[in-house]
Amino acid sequence: MPLKIVGYDELFGWTMDQVVETIGKKGNCTYCGVFRRQALDRGANLLNIKHVVTGHNADDIAETVLMNLLRGDLPRLSRSTSIITGSASTGIQRSKPLKYAYEKEIVLYAHHKRLDYFSTECIYSPEAFRGTARTLIKSLEKVRPSAILDIVRSGEDMARLTPDKNQDACACDEGEGMGGCGSANGRTSGGELAEMEAALKPKHKTTELETEISPNGTPTDDGSVKLPLRGRRQQKGQRQRPTGPLQTLGACIKCGYMSSQQVCHACTLLETLNKNRPEVSI
Numbered sequence: 001m002p003l004k005i006v007g008y009d010e011l012f013g014w015t016m017d018q019v020v021e022t023i024g025k026k027g028n029c030t031y032c033g034v035f036r037r038q039a040l041d042r043g044a045n046l047l048n049i050k051h052v053v054t055g056h057n058a059d060d061i062a063e064t065v066l067m068n069l070l071r072g073d074l075p076r077l078s079r080s081t082s083i084i085t086g087s088a089s090t091g092i093q094r095s096k097p098l099k100y101a102y103e104k105e106i107v108l109y110a111h112h113k114r115l116d117y118f119s120t121e122c123i124y125s126p127e128a129f130r131g132t133a134r135t136l137i138k139s140l141e142k143v144r145p146s147a148i149l150d151i152v153r154s155g156e157d158m159a160r161l162t163p164d165k166n167q168d169a170c171a172c173d174e175g176e177g178m179g180g181c182g183s184a185n186g187r188t189s190g191g192e193l194a195e196m197e198a199a200l201k202p203k204h205k206t207t208e209l210e211t212e213i214s215p216n217g218t219p220t221d222d223g224s225v226k227l228p229l230r231g232r233r234q235q236k237g238q239r240q241r242p243t244g245p246l247q248t249l250g251a252c253i254k255c256g257y258m259s260s261q262q263v264c265h266a267c268t269l270l271e272t273l274n275k276n277r278p279e280v281s282i
Contacts, residue, residue, distance in 0.1 A: 004046070006039045006040075011039055012035060012270055013270075014273055016028070019273065022276050022277070025124060026127065028127075029129070029130065030269070031269055031273075032122075034265050034266050035266060038266050040094075041258075042257075050091060050093065051092070051093045052092060052094045052095070053094070053095050054094055055098055057101050057102065058100055058103070059134075059137070059148055061080065061081060061096070061152045062151040062152050063130055063133045063137060064080040065077065065080060065151050065154070065155035066133045068080060068155075070133070074162045077159040078159040078162065083096050083097070100152070102148065137151065252264035252266075254267045
């Protein structure tokens with residue numbers, strides 16, 4: 001297969017050096033992440049490719065899991081830990097076959113097989129939030145060598161309990177995250193959470209009877225008393241909170257890229273950059 005290089009300059013008219021020069025070293029990962037994912041999709045469409053294979057390794061997955069946890073963004077765990085990602089509406093799937101391979105193992109294999117590879121990381125990554133997560137994981141690995149895979153497996157376990165919201169309507173704008181939207185392995189539909197809820201319902205009868213504990217730590221003389229369940233119930237006369245309409249995937253009115261908004265995230269970011277660009281270059 002011939003090598004096809006798709007650059008930001010060719011697609012968007014901006015290089016990352018120009019973006020950083022305009023907005024500074026903070027927040028540039030948001031621009032790079034949105035541009036990179038759209039570049040992958042555009043390059044795949046250009047070559048009529050329906051499945052893109054990326055080189056994300058265990059270190060990358062662990063960093064993303066930790067970032068999502070620190071940001072409290074649990075719904076994205078399913079997308080970041082799934083090997084196969086993508087949406088049926090986009091027609092392009094993505095795979096991470098090196099998900100459980102350490103970064104150092106991949107470098108050693110490429111070195112001994114004399115394969116060409118990039119040995120340097122992004123020069124702006126130390127300033128990014130991902131750089132902080134990477135430093136923390138490397139410190140944990142010194143104490144516990146299996147820390148990277150432990151974090152990956154923990155992310156998988158938590159993803160099974162967290163439904164992925166509107167995975168089919170997502171425009172794949174994850175900021176500093178990675179991978180596509182949704183999952184093709186059925187783990188992100190919230191089915192596991194529904195099954196767990198159904199399994200816990202028969203146990204609610206036993207939780208209705210609770211023992212009242214006095215301040216000194218001993219049960220009261222009355223024994224067990226019936227207490228109401230702690231679940232949220234709609235009060236009488238209280239209006240039910242209306243749910244917003246689900247987003248539908250359409251096309252950006254500017255570039256034609258698939259988006260749940262009239263203007264995709266990439267065009268919104270480009271509009272901000274173009275406003276700050278001088279009309280006459282010196």
